[in-house]
Amino acid sequence: MRVLLVTPPMIQLNTPYPATAYLAGFLRLHAAELGITVTQADTSIALFLRLFSAPLVTRMARELRERACTLRRTAKMPPSIAHFLAHAERYADTVESVIRYLQRRDPTLAFRIISRAWLPEGPRFAQTHHEQIQSAFGHLGTTEQARYLASLYVDDLADVWRDGIDPRFELAKYGERLASSVPTFDPLQDALTGEPTLVDESLDDITRELMAAQQPDVVAISAPFPGNVYGAFRMARTIRLVAPRTRLVLGGGWVNTELRSLREPRVFDYFDYVTLDDGERPLLNLLSRLQGRESPLVRTFVREKDAIVFKTDPTQHDFPAKDTGIPTYDGLPLGDYVSIMEMLNPMHRFWSDGRWNKITLAHGCYWKKCTFCDVSLDYIGRYDKPSTDIILQRIRALIDETGETGFHLVDEAAPPAGMKALAKRLIEEKLSITWWGNIRFEKTFTPELCQLLAEAGCIAVSGGLEVASNRLLDLMKKGVTVEQVARVTRAFTDAGILVHAYLMYGFPTETEQDTVDALERVRQLFAAGCIQSAYWHRFAATAHSPIGLHPEKFGITLQPPPDITFAHNDVAFHDPTGTDHDYLGAGLRKALYNYMHGIGLEADVREWFEPRPAGDARHRRRGGRRRAGLGVPATTVPPDLIERSLA
């Protein structure tokens, strides 16, 4: 029996998402006993390469020209399309060379790219000034400068695909809104049965080609995020047409969080089985059953007549992390991935630049207390750490397979003791790797430990500072304080390890003053060199978090849910605090973008927020505390808070 594991579009383009690599490694351990062969495919990178090819760029230009008259007549021609149509031939002539360059295949092309006379430069280039580029790359940083310019070129073309051909398309997500906490299947069904766009047709072609080449008996599609779901269903639709006897399975991170209360029979027009949580046990049992053995289904939805039935067997256990095998990228086109760098920030690029092998120190989170997090779900709540010997064995195997020594630890929060043990062994065994990962900023990370991690090849960490307010960190049960985060992040920075902070706004009971004060603390952390990069997430109450389960403890009320038959994750809520988080979010993002470029670190944080209209109720209510023309109150945080914490 041939089994094909698939990552559907769209997702990161610089390296394969690890789910199929983990499952392929596990299933190959059991291939002989099951009588199966296992292969894997990434149709996300395949779709990207198809769309960013000369023939498809030419087809896009033709299609847009046919529609251009209408667009001009209605004055609806976006700048991205206008610029593209004016230079379409040049885009078609250059696109494949640029992609090869981003695949690190043609390094001397850098000189041509940085000449600034070869590539058409669309609206995305307008945000970048010559001085910024000079200060970021100097005179000799040709390779990186060219990567940055080539990335802007790709962004311009992606905007044209989105604005002109398919509004659901983005570089790292496709049709995300059709799947993110959408209570009914209707929008997805409408999109799947509607008129196909050129993006849809390209994915349909890729799916047909894949099926013809691999002829699988079972296709298991993993949808980690909402931005993969439309692609997953679209592929399933095509597979049903070209290979109706092929069994189709859906699983992955999005399914695990959003489809737990699935009641929609139409999902099973596309898939035969939908599995929850770690895929190893459910897939193993399912494949064994499809081979005619008596294996019970585990955490698997099926359709029986018109009813959705959840089948599981409590006697069947998940495999411990030590027994899940060695991930393998075998079958994936490792040379095809593109390294994109869209921001002039040294840390921010790690998520899109570089072909990182993915490895996990432990399953789940050792802390599992944060009140906004899905701690009730298996992927966070079940902590299981294999030995350092096993981690090293996996690292060595991945280096042998890929020839690459870059590793991304994709733990929810890597355990400090595990990192320390790994670092010691890497040093003892003179195994030279470059690695980065997600942590909690806890005080175990002393300057000595940070130094050890740096010596062992750790180059960057990311962690949650969330709302930089001790009152709210306490309410979140984050287990850290702002002062502690300052000391820990500074220890990392002093050891030469870059630090990215996940920030949050809009938490229950968060006032405007809390947000302004949090921004001031973030400003001081940047100014003191504690963090180099950050990102603001808007808080969302999720169904499986302590806040979603016990909203009354956090002073909010959940809005009555609609009749949910399909996806369920984010829950709408009412916070009587009444803060205008939409307004504040714009200022927060603007401030952070500038801080990451080293700009505006001395400015009063109020400067980042647009003035409110004079008639705004909030302006009148608290107007006495504002300087004229400023939209928010002054910070109450002492200007040397972070410096004092560090002292």
Ligand code: SF4
């Ligand atoms: S937010 Fe991070 S540290 Fe907190 S419980 Fe979740 S995974 Fe663990």
